[in-house]
Amino acid sequence: MSEESGAQPYDIRKVLKALPHRYPLLLVDRVNSIDLGERIHAVKAVTFNEDFFQGHFPGAPIMPGVLQIEALAQAAAILGIETLELAGTGKLVYFMGIENAKFRAPVTPGCLLDLEVEFLQKRSRVYKFKGRASVEGKTTSEAEFTAMVADPPSD
Numbered sequence: 001m002s003e004e005s006g007a008q009p010y011d012i013r014k015v016l017k018a019l020p021h022r023y024p025l026l027l028v029d030r031v032n033s034i035d036l037g038e039r040i041h042a043v044k045a046v047t048f049n050e051d052f053f054q055g056h057f058p059g060a061p062i063m064p065g066v067l068q069i070e071a072l073a074q075a076a077a078i079l080g081i082e083t084l085e086l087a088g089t090g091k092l093v094y095f096m097g098i099e100n101a102k103f104r105a106p107v108t109p110g111c112l113l114d115l116e117v118e119f120l121q122k123r124s125r126v127y128k129f130k131g132r133a134s135v136e137g138k139t140t141s142e143a144e145f146t147a148m149v150a151d152p153p154s155d
Helices: 014-017 067-084
Strands: 030-035 040-044 092-103 114-122 126-134 139-151
Touching: 014 030, 014 067, 030 067, 040 067, 067 092, 067 114, 067 126, 067 139
Parallel strands: none
Antiparallel strands: 030 040, 040 114, 092 139, 114 126, 126 139
8 A cells, every 4th residue: 555554455355345356357466555546556466277368379378458458447446446435335336438558568377467557537436547557567558448436237
């Protein structure tokens, strides 16, 4: 967490409390730091046993770029949920748009994928973020995306 807050980084248990996502679509394993209302640094440990590696690509496993963007969005959701104090309320953060997505380098099994996201714009229920995924400092993907906070669909 930010040094000013004195809070500890999020382990997987705290990530699971903040996000509704579960395996196989949970793509954040840890939060290294969070500055509420500003930015987050989260991590995805990419392992060979991820379901998507069975078909993307056999013999040359590469994490799909769209899943890197999803991992960034999940980190942004944690940032939004924690900033707005929505944990436990049942509210969800929905993707609304993705802009300027670029895929720069492959992500392979064994990598620690760093997820850095910052707020660009905040409105009452709609938020714009800028995210960058990287491995060992090298950018693998980046995008700007918009999301909204809403109630879950009713049954």
